[in-house]
Each structure stands twice: as C-alpha cells, then as structure tokens.
Amino acid sequence: MDYNKITNETVKKAVEALENGDKSWYSYFTENPTMTDDGNKVDFKSFFAKALGEEKFLSIDKVENDGKDVYGNFKAGKWGTFKVFFKFHQNTEGKFDRLDIGQAN
Template identity: 70%
Template structure:
C-alpha cells in the first residue's frame, strides 16, 4: 500500500510541475505586451525630414533602447539650458515620456517642437534639438520647454 501511495504522490507532484511549464505560446516580448495594453495612439512623424531624427523619435516613442544607438558614447545634453547627464536622464525617461504631437520641424529636420508628456511634470510644449557629428551620430541634444 505504501508503494501505491508514494507512486500516486510522485505522479501528482509531476502533474503540478507540468502545469507550470511554459508551452511556448506565452513567449512574447514583455515590452510588446505592455505596449499592446496601452491605448494605442498614432502620431504623424512624416513632418520629420531627417531620417536619423525620425528613427530616434520612433525609438523614444516606443521606449526602445535603440534610442541610445543614435548617439555618441557621451553626448552633451542640456535641459532648459542646464547641462544634464544624457544616459542618466533617459534611463528614467525612456519608455515613460513621449511626444503627443509634432507641431513644427525646423533646421533640416533636426529641431522638433511639440507637446510632450512627462510622467512627473505633466504635458507641455517642448523642443528637441539634435546635433550631428560628421559620422552621422548625435553628439548633442538640447531639450527644453517652449514659451
């Protein structure tokens, strides 16, 4: 009788393990799941004529870490004229902050103006001014609130 009880307990234990296994159907990128649960908003990026700026803004909008690939290793960054650490700033902002509208584009597509949503400070009009080095990477980004 003890053999039967141990065998039954052993079989039940394996069935619980099997129930918790990943079948492959659940394998989705967690970020994709997060984005698909948010209200999807489309924004017209066609006003942005500089291809690198456009791709960088697309990465910013989706919180994609490829955002960093558009910049040099240590780009200069200012926020309302104050120098800030680029990587530190975007480690907190990427995936949480984004443009809601692109209202105006200047300087051959490198200066972007629009309404921007921040997690902490609300929504307000801003500018992003991208500066390219000769290799085509951004070595400076100036952002700030427009008046």
C-alpha cells in the same frame, strides 16, 4: 502620431525609438553626448534611463533646421504636459553628439 513631419530620417528613427522605449535610442548618439534640459547640463544616460518609453511627444507641431529641431506637445511623466523642443546636433558620422531639450514658447 505622424512622424512624417520629421524630415531628418535619423531624428525620426530616434524619436520613434524614444517613444517605444526601444534601447536602440542610444545607438543614434555618440558614446557620451552633451545634453541640456532647459539650459542646464544633465547626464544623457541617467536622464533617459528614466525617460525612455515613459515620456513622449503627443504631437509634432513644427520641425526646423533640416529636420533636427522638433517642437511639439510633450507628456513628461509626473511633470505634466507642455510644449517642448528637442534640438539634435548631428556630427559628420551621422551620430548625435548633443541634444538640447526644453520648454518652448
């Protein structure tokens, strides 16, 4: 996997932690970040308690918005493999206070 396509260093490190099942993933976020999955609000910590290290990008196809929007092919456990987006929202302290994920076209 070529993480170098992700130009925002914090996003890159967070995605690497996610894929390695590294709990440092949580350190890139505020205490209670907002999260949506296909437009539906979900609990960030509950969601990643199951997904951390189990779900991962198979390819990074496109990166936009100063490296904070990542699109690619994603293996989502029992739900299969499909195109997704992860949109990270970074606050002034450099932490992510919101994450929007969902299926991409």
